[in-house]
Amino acid sequence: MGLRILSVIRQVLDAEESVRIKDGMVDPSSSKLVLDTMDEYGLEEALRIRDAQPETEVVALAVGPARCEEALRTALAIGADRAILVETFEPLDVITVGNVAAQVARKEQSDLIFCGGQEADWDSQAFGAAIAEYLNWPQLTWTTALNLEGRTLTGTHDIDEGTESFSVELPAVITTQQGLCEPRYPTLPNIMKARKKELRRESFESFGLHSRLKFIRSEIQVKERMRRIVDGKDGSAAAQQLVEFLRNETRVIG
Amino acid sequence: MILIVAEHSNGKLNKSTYEMTQAARDLGREGPITLLVLGSGVAPVATQAALLADQVLVADLPALSAYDPEVWAQAVAQIAREGEAHTVLIGGSRSGREYSPRVAVKLDAPLMEAVISMKFADDTTVAEHYTLLARVVERVEAQAPTVVVSIHPGAFPPASARPQAAEQYDVDLDLPAPRVVVTERNTIKSKRVALQDADVVVAGGRGLGSAEVYAQLVEGLADQLGAAVGATRAVVDAGWRPYSEQVGQTGKTVQPKLYLALGISGAVQHLSGMNKSRLVVAINRDQEAPIFKIADYGIVGDVKEIVPAIIEKLK
Numbered sequence: 001m002g003l004r005i006l007s008v009i010r011q012v013l014d015a016e017e018s019v020r021i022k023d024g025m026v027d028p029s030s031s032k033l034v035l036d037t038m039d040e041y042g043l044e045e046a047l048r049i050r051d052a053q054p055e056t057e058v059v060a061l062a063v064g065p066a067r068c069e070e071a072l073r074t075a076l077a078i079g080a081d082r083a084i085l086v087e088t089f090e091p092l093d094v095i096t097v098g099n100v101a102a103q104v105a106r107k108e109q110s111d112l113i114f115c116g117g118q119e120a121d122w123d124s125q126a127f128g129a130a131i132a133e134y135l136n137w138p139q140l141t142w143t144t145a146l147n148l149e150g151r152t153l154t155g156t157h158d159i160d161e162g163t164e165s166f167s168v169e170l171p172a173v174i175t176t177q178q179g180l181c182e183p184r185y186p187t188l189p190n191i192m193k194a195r196k197k198e199l200r201r202e203s204f205e206s207f208g209l210h211s212r213l214k215f216i217r218s219e220i221q222v223k224e225r226m227r228r229i230v231d232g233k234d235g236s237a238a239a240q241q242l243v244e245f246l247r248n249e250t251r252v253i254g
Numbered sequence: 255m256i257l258i259v260a261e262h263s264n265g266k267l268n269k270s271t272y273e274m275t276q277a278a279r280d281l282g283r284e285g286p287i288t289l290l291v292l293g294s295g296v297a298p299v300a301t302q303a304a305l306l307a308d309q310v311l312v313a314d315l316p317a318l319s320a321y322d323p324e325v326w327a328q329a330v331a332q333i334a335r336e337g338e339a340h341t342v343l344i345g346g347s348r349s350g351r352e353y354s355p356r357v358a359v360k361l362d363a364p365l366m367e368a369v370i371s372m373k374f375a376d377d378t379t380v381a382e383h384y385t386l387l388a389r390v391v392e393r394v395e396a397q398a399p400t401v402v403v404s405i406h407p408g409a410f411p412p413a414s415a416r417p418q419a420a421e422q423y424d425v426d427l428d429l430p431a432p433r434v435v436v437t438e439r440n441t442i443k444s445k446r447v448a449l450q451d452a453d454v455v456v457a458g459g460r461g462l463g464s465a466e467v468y469a470q471l472v473e474g475l476a477d478q479l480g481a482a483v484g485a486t487r488a489v490v491d492a493g494w495r496p497y498s499e500q501v502g503q504t505g506k507t508v509q510p511k512l513y514l515a516l517g518i519s520g521a522v523q524h525l526s527g528m529n530k531s532r533l534v535v536a537i538n539r540d541q542e543a544p545i546f547k548i549a550d551y552g553i554v555g556d557v558k559e560i561v562p563a564i565i566e567k568l569k
Contacts, residue, residue: 013386015387015521015522015523016522019386019389019390021390026385026386026390038504093364093365093394094355094365094367095355095358095359095364095365098355098359099359117504118503118504120386120387120503121385121386122385123367123368123383123384123385123386123387123388123526124367125348125351125352125367125368126351126354126355126358126365126367127355129323129352129353129354129355129356130355130356130358130359130365132356133327133355133356133359133360134359138324138433138434139323139324139352140434141323141348141352142348142504144497154437158348158497158498159321159348159349159439159441160321160347160348160349160498161263161441161442161448161498162439162440162441162442162496162497162498163439163440163496163497163498164436164438164439164440165436165437165438165439166434166435166436166437167434167435167437168433168434168435169433177504178487178491178504178523179487179490179491179504212363212364212365212396212398213364213366213394213395213396214394214395214396214397215392215393215394216380216393216394216395217392217393218385218390218391218392218393219390219391219393220389220390221384221388221389221390221391223529223530223548225534225547225548225549225550226550226551227546227547227549227550227552228550228551228552229541229546229549229551229552229553229554230551230552230553230554231553231554231555232537232553232554232555232556232559232560233555235555235556235559235560235563236563238553238555238560238563239560239561239563239564239566239567240563240567242535242551242553242560242564243564243567243568245535245551246512246535249533249550249551250511250512250533251511252453252454252479252511252512
């Protein structure tokens with residue numbers, strides 16, 4: 001039997017979209033939503049493993065509202081074999097979602113899990129580590145290169161001040177980021193095929209869990225800026241003005 | 255107790271440890287503020303910690319000579335359990351945000367991540383943190399016997415030291431063997447002030463054209479200002495600068511008094527790492543560049559002309 005890879009994804013606001021707030025909560029109902037690019041790198045790594053070892057199965061998982069189906073269809077069009085949506089409208093904290101993903105991974109008998117290092121919706125870096133802890137697996141976060149030989153995964157990843165090369169035996173949770181690889185695009189035939197691929201729905205209620213955090217209020221934070229924009233055709237004069245500005249407005253230069 | 259895991263490097267407490275201590279002092283919840291120092295050969299760090307906390311726990315063990323997320327999580331969870339900590343504070347560094355979820359799961363506790371404010375009242379911990387690429391502030395509440403919190407760098411003022419040193423206690427730990435084998439570690443040792451501790455950050459983007467120009471202009475200006483050097487994702491991907499200098503969604507979050515963006519267009523992912531800076535100055539050729547929307551002062555022009563002139567005038 002080949003490897004079973006779980007690619008955990010989030011559906012997030014397109015980076016170009018502006019945020020809308022309604023009744024103190026982020027309201028994405030009229031915004032363009034996409035599969036988070038942070039998650040695409042992990043999906044791509046999973047597909048590369050399957051390219052080399054065709055008996056590998058790649059399953060995409062999302063935990064969220066029904067509209068996450070679109071992001072899962074994108075993952076299927078990019079190349080995932082099948083998809084699972086754990087449906088809920090309740091806003092959930094990352095530890096609880098990690099618990100759900102870990103339970104799905106156990107049922108699916110996954111060997112390797114990919115997820116984004118910090119998805120653009122909840123700005124959380126905790127997802128991969130939470131899944132790994134629930135499964136009692138090792139984790140590698142912020143990976144920048146990966147290579148699988150048998151069940152030994154080697155690669156590099158970012159640490160606080162620098163980088164590490166590592167080696168780990170599967171199973172493991174890997175978090176991904178831009179620069180790890182160049183994700184492939186869905187092709188038209190694959191988009192057509194994706195519609196027929198299996199997408200299984202499960203209800204969050206069946207997991208018997210509740211959010212550990214209460215979400216009280218969201219507010220858009222805009223810092224007022226002076227927006228003093230000047231022309232810099234005369235480089236020397238512009239430099240002089242800036243130095244004066246810094247001397248007047250900041251104490252960082254004398 | 256409030257358990258704070260001290261962050262330290264090269265025998266000194268990091269600024270983040272002082273910030274976490276202040277967060278603990280302002281929390282409004284009873285219990286001794288306890289600093290936990292993990293590492294090997296950390297006696298000097300423990301001495302510094304003793305001037306901040308009500309008590310210091312020291313685990314000075316060879317097994318803690320190098321960070322591993324599973325080892326750290328096990329150590330912190332064990333101490334939190336034994337000391338019946340109601341609040342566990344962990345730094346918002348890359349490593350802190352990597353092992354804190356494991357601590358939360360081990361303690362069956364909620365995790366409040368990268369918080370920028372925090373209070374305890376009516377049996378409830380209330381905290382705020384950023385979401386949606388740091389464009390939104392979200393307020394969350396937790397009611398639980400233990401709450402695990404990571405603290406956003408720069409969000410709390412650093413605590414001042416006290417004249418009287420607190421007691422230090424050695425602790426013993428039952429630690430797992432690391433499952434990840436580290437075959438090589440490249441730690442960037444910069445003579446400059448650390449990015450997240452800097453009052454001034456000079457950062458460059460692809461607009462500088464090459465690694466050589468980057469070094470000349472960004473480092474040249476940083477030298478004059480005693481500043482830290484930052485970079486965009488594109489710059490580190492191009493190999494001009496190490497990843498440790500990256501500012502943004504996948505890099506570091508900074509909040510300096512002054513952020514100078516040279517040849518940076520201002521992708522939303524980069525802005526999320528610096529848009530809380532007190533003052534933002536941008537120099538870019540393209541007047542439509544998004545960076546100007548969050549700039550206090552912007553110059554539309556050629557960085558290669560303007561920056562050398564600034565360096566000259568600062569000398």
